[in-house]
Amino acid sequence: MLQKSKRLKRTQVIAVVFLTIAGIVNYLDRTTLSIANHSVSEELHLSGAQIGLLLSAFSLAYAFAQLPVGAMLDRFGSRAMLGLGMLVWSVAQMAGGFIQSLNHFLFARTILGIAEAPLFPAGAKVVNEWFAVHERGGPTGTFIASSTIAPMIAPPLLTVLMLSFGWRTMFVIMGVLGVLVSVGWYVWYRNRDEVTLTQDETEWLDQNAKTEARPNKGLSFKEWGALFKLRNTWGMIFGFMGVIYMVWLYLTWLPGYLEHERHLSIAKTGWLVSIPYIFGTLGMGGSGYIADYLLRRGMAPIRSRKWPVCIGLIGAAAFTVPAAYTPSTAMAIAYVSLAMFFVNLASGSAWALVTVAAPRHLVASLGSMQNFGGYLGGSFAPVITGIVVDQTHSFVNALLISAAVAFAAALVYLFVVREVAPQPASTHVPSVS
Numbered sequence: 001m002l003q004k005s006k007r008l009k010r011t012q013v014i015a016v017v018f019l020t021i022a023g024i025v026n027y028l029d030r031t032t033l034s035i036a037n038h039s040v041s042e043e044l045h046l047s048g049a050q051i052g053l054l055l056s057a058f059s060l061a062y063a064f065a066q067l068p069v070g071a072m073l074d075r076f077g078s079r080a081m082l083g084l085g086m087l088v089w090s091v092a093q094m095a096g097g098f099i100q101s102l103n104h105f106l107f108a109r110t111i112l113g114i115a116e117a118p119l120f121p122a123g124a125k126v127v128n129e130w131f132a133v134h135e136r137g138g139p140t141g142t143f144i145a146s147s148t149i150a151p152m153i154a155p156p157l158l159t160v161l162m163l164s165f166g167w168r169t170m171f172v173i174m175g176v177l178g179v180l181v182s183v184g185w186y187v188w189y190r191n192r193d194e195v196t197l198t199q200d201e202t203e204w205l206d207q208n209a210k211t212e213a214r215p216n217k218g219l220s221f222k223e224w225g226a227l228f229k230l231r232n233t234w235g236m237i238f239g240f241m242g243v244i245y246m247v248w249l250y251l252t253w254l255p256g257y258l259e260h261e262r263h264l265s266i267a268k269t270g271w272l273v274s275i276p277y278i279f280g281t282l283g284m285g286g287s288g289y290i291a292d293y294l295l296r297r298g299m300a301p302i303r304s305r306k307w308p309v310c311i312g313l314i315g316a317a318a319f320t321v322p323a324a325y326t327p328s329t330a331m332a333i334a335y336v337s338l339a340m341f342f343v344n345l346a347s348g349s350a351w352a353l354v355t356v357a358a359p360r361h362l363v364a365s366l367g368s369m370q371n372f373g374g375y376l377g378g379s380f381a382p383v384i385t386g387i388v389v390d391q392t393h394s395f396v397n398a399l400l401i402s403a404a405v406a407f408a409a410a411l412v413y414l415f416v417v418r419e420v421a422p423q424p425a426s427t428h429v430p431s432v433s
Helices: 006-044 048-076 078-095 102-116 119-130 137-144 146-165 167-188 199-206 221-229 231-261 266-272 274-296 301-325 329-357 360-378 380-392 396-416
Strands: none
Touching: 006 048, 006 078, 006 102, 006 119, 006 137, 006 146, 006 167, 006 199, 048 078, 048 102, 048 119, 048 221, 048 360, 078 102, 078 119, 078 167, 119 137, 119 329, 119 360, 137 146, 137 274, 137 329, 146 167, 146 274, 146 329, 221 231, 221 360, 231 266, 231 301, 231 329, 231 360, 231 380, 231 396, 266 274, 274 301, 274 329, 301 329, 301 396, 329 360, 360 380, 380 396
């Protein structure tokens, strides 16, 4: 009977701990401008539109950086690419503490978005390399949960730093923290092809995988491009748009919804916003373990991830609708919390899907394609919501649009993503089933 070696266990712990910490720092760095926007706008004399431009500069740069970053990850490995990405985004974060003009800030935020792009595709690649198929869901859900943990702790943590030291020093402190994490990652983590594995270790990692990447060869452009010919790739790209649309609607507008629609004070909003993110963390963290449980019960790998995604999106849509209509603030928070649980269940399951939907040398590429679609679609959520609220003076229609988008995305996953994708004969891109 196969047994996992102590070295594999140690490597897995190091990988997941660093990925989770990096994810938390990643989202905290994204949030610093949101926390400091009033102070920044006053000191630099920026309008609301200019602050919005700064926020958009990050998200658009992040989305369009996904495609080349995924290919680079598969070619050069997660150790170097994620280490370099963390270092560059941390320097860009520190630079935000020294800027003196809008153009300087735009440049820093654009570099921040580009450099943060490797994190989640790298995480999917790391899990694919160092975990057997039947145990990939748990670690995926754990490190992806950083995307809900950070927004939960960001308001109190960053506000304390800003009030204690000023917004410029807050930027610098967060940048220094990121540099330390990047150094730790590069020193402690190793790519799988940098380690000489025993036969037992190789058999443990490759069990239940019908195909495996050919070792020690760089990713070719032909292989990368061939992913766009596959049905599953497009299903994951368009399906993930619905996931991130709802995630970003709540991330960017939940405080405003509670303040303007529910007439809560800023102080109360600051505390109540954390409740939905607690539920979101539970959904994200549990997503991978649900997928692994379904796999152990005999469900095929892709199906064990696809069904939680579909259930999560349908559940998120189902609870967003009553959140829009209920007259009770308490019930609205309860509905939003349940919607956050389900949409993050879908998000975590979507990343778990990446780890089994492609062979090892293409996982980061597929993950980056999915993430590109998600953030390209998600970038419309704040804009559409703002337009709807301006015209109707209510969040009702904006929430209903989000529910409709989530439901449509569930249909995409259900009918487009399937267990075995047809392979173009000339590409030699193997499929995992």
